[in-house]
Amino acid sequence: MEKPQIEAQSGPAPEDLVIEDIIVGEGAEANPGGVVEVHYVGVDFETGEEFDSSWDRGQSTQFPLNGLIAGWQEGIPGMRVGGRRKLTIPPEAAYGPEGSGHPLSGRTLIFVIDLLSA
Template identity: 45%
Template sequence: MNRRSALLALPVVAVLLAGCGSDDGEASADPTPTCVSAEPTAQPPSSVSTDLAEKPEVPADDAPPPCGLVVADVVVGDGTVVAAGSAVEVQYLGAFYGTGEEFDSSWSRGQQALPFTAGAPGVIEGFGSGVVGMAEGGRRIITIPSDLGYGAAGQGPIPGGATLVFVVDMVSVSVG
């Protein structure tokens, strides 16, 4: 190996070693983790409206996104509770985690409710399972990691690897 190729190899070796952790068996900390562990339920941000007649907004958030599905009830409904397999109709607003930028909304289509079966194929996995346990008349924020959303490939306006946030209003529930 000549001097020039040895110098070119140094950065590669440094990068490989940087990912190996310290001698005491602890891994080195990633200063910007791609996601963090979080409880599956959370307190909703106070800035999300509790008025179900009002189009909600998703606040920007500079914290790393959660690695798993997280739900936060803004308004706890008092109607029928959604179980897996329930036929439901929801109002929703979808936004990108971090920026809060809206990418889709039933509110933008004249509040046309979206019908689907909770926990069944037809909507992204995180959305379908995120409404389970919600009661009719409620509003919930569902934060969906990429693997329960559109995955690495993305779809339409959703880039691959995107964490999504939905504000969902439970309009009706029919338990089959």
């Protein structure tokens, strides 16, 4: 697989987490609170500006899901290895409302996540 390109979004940002499967995987299923290995790209919904990408670092990343933002904790379980999923995550499920002390506070974020192992 290669690094996904995330198109600019139009219209208002969704108020709830939006989960879209781009590719449905056929491997093991990610479980809530499990450990996952992923490749991902994150962009700001409004500007389309990329703020993080494991692809650019040249290596995948492994995480315990319960250590991640709520949008990932809710949006990754049920995904299967080999799948690619797009998560559109409102601020409440990401880094909190404007002024919460994180550079991405108050922002709706889009991640495209490839699940490599679960």
